[in-house]
Amino acid sequence: MNAALSSSSGGVWAASWRRLKTDRVGIVAMAIVAAFLLLVLLAATGLVAAGWQREVGVPNAPPGVVGPQPPEDGSAIAAPKGPNVDLSDIDPLAPRYAEWAERAKAFKTEAAPRSDTLPLGGDRLGRDVLAKVVKGAEVSIFVGLAAALAATLIGTVLGALSGFFGGRVGDVLEWVYNVFTAIPNILLIFAFAAIVHRGVGSVVLILALTGWTGIYRLIRAEFIKHRVREYVRAAEAIGASPWSRMFRHILPNVSHVALVQLSLHVVGFIKSEVILSYLGLGVGVDQVSWGTMLSEAQNELILGYWWQLAAVTAFMAVFVTAFALFTDALRDALDPKLRGLE
Numbered sequence: 344m345n346a347a348l349s350s351s352s353g354g355v356w357a358a359s360w361r362r363l364k365t366d367r368v369g370i371v372a373m374a375i376v377a378a379f380l381l382l383v384l385l386a387a388t389g390l391v392a393a394g395w396q397r398e399v400g401v402p403n404a405p406p407g408v409v410g411p412q413p414p415e416d417g418s419a420i421a422a423p424k425g426p427n428v429d430l431s432d433i434d435p436l437a438p439r440y441a442e443w444a445e446r447a448k449a450f451k452t453e454a455a456p457r458s459d460t461l462p463l464g465g466d467r468l469g470r471d472v473l474a475k476v477v478k479g480a481e482v483s484i485f486v487g488l489a490a491a492l493a494a495t496l497i498g499t500v501l502g503a504l505s506g507f508f509g510g511r512v513g514d515v516l517e518w519v520y521n522v523f524t525a526i527p528n529i530l531l532i533f534a535f536a537a538i539v540h541r542g543v544g545s546v547v548l549i550l551a552l553t554g555w556t557g558i559y560r561l562i563r564a565e566f567i568k569h570r571v572r573e574y575v576r577a578a579e580a581i582g583a584s585p586w587s588r589m590f591r592h593i594l595p596n597v598s599h600v601a602l603v604q605l606s607l608h609v610v611g612f613i614k615s616e617v618i619l620s621y622l623g624l625g626v627g628v629d630q631v632s633w634g635t636m637l638s639e640a641q642n643e644l645i646l647g648y649w650w651q652l653a654a655v656t657a658f659m660a661v662f663v664t665a666f667a668l669f670t671d672a673l674r675d676a677l678d679p680k681l682r683g684l685e
Contacts, residue, residue, distance in 0.1 A: 369672020498558025506566025
C-alpha cells in the first residue's frame with residue numbers, strides 16, 4: 344500500500360511539473376523569482392551589498408546615465424571686490440591662521456574619494472542606491488517567505504485539527520478564527536505592531552499571527568471533505584491512528600492547497616512589510632528594506648532626487664509581478680481537475 348501511495352504521489356508531482364513546463368510565462372516568471380532568491384542568498388552571505396552603509400558617493404549622487412549635476416545657484420559666493428583690506432587690523436590672530444593650517448595637516452586624515460555618480464544614484468548620505476535596494480530585497484523577501492511559511496504552518500495544523508476532529512475542538516478553533524476575522528486585518532496588524540519591538544523577527548511574527556485565517560478556512564474544508572472518503576476509512580479499518588490518518592493520508596492529498604496559499608501569501612506579506620516599514624513600524628533604524636527606502640525617497644523626491652524611488656519601485660514591481668505570475672502557473676499545474684487530462 345505504501346509503495347502504491349508513493350508511486351501515485353510521484354506521478355501527481357511529475358504530472359504537475361510537466362504541466363508547469365508547458366506554461367512559458369510561468370517558466371520565465373519562475374526564472375526571475377529564482378534570480379531574486381539567488382540575489383537574496385548572496386546578500387545574506389555578504390557576497391554582495393555588504394557595504395550598503397558606506398558613503399561611497401557625494402550626497403544625492405545622480406545615476407551614471409544622468410551624469411554629475413552642476414552646482415545650484417548661490418552655492419558659491421564670489422569674493423567681494425574693492426580695496427585690499429588688512430585682516431590683521433580686524434582680527435589680531437589672522438597672521439597665525441596659516442601656521443595653524445600647516446600644523447593641522449599633520450593630523451588630518453585623508454578621506455576616501457567619493458564618486459560624483461553611482462550606477463543607480465546615491466541617497467542623501469552618499470550611500471549606493473543599488474547596494475541598498477539589493478540589501479532591502481534581502482529583508483523584504485525574507486520577511487515575505489518566512490511569514491508565509493509560519494502562517495501556512497499555523498493555518499494548516501489548526502485547520503487539520505478542526506476539520507478532522509470537529510466537535511468541541513472544532514468549536515474552539517472556530518471561535519478563535521471568528522475573533523481574528525472580526526477585526527479588520529490592517530487594524531490587527533497595527534495593533535500587534537504597536538506592542539512589539541521593531542525588527543525583522545517582530546514583523547514576521549506579526550504577519551504570521553494575522554495571516555493564517557484564510558489558510559485555516561481552506562484546509563479545514565478539505566479535511567472535512569476527505570475524512571469520510573474510502574481511503575481514510577480503509578486506513579482506519581486497518582488500525583491507523585488519527586494522527587496517521589491526518590498527516591500521512593489526508594495531508595498529502597490537500598498539500599496543493601497549502602502550497603498555493605503559501606505562494607499567494609508571500610506577495611501579500613511583502614506588501615504588508617513595505618507598508619509597516621514605510622510607516623515606521625517595521626524593521627529597525629539600523630536596517631534597510633524596500634519600505635524604509637520608500638520612506639526616505641518621499642523626502643528626496645520633493646528636492647528632485649527621484650532615483651531612489653525609481654530603483655526600489657522597479658525592483659519591487661518586477662519581483663511581485665513575477666511571483667504573482669508564477670503563483671498562477673503553479674496553481675494551474677497543481678489543480679486536481681487537470682490530472683485527468685494527462
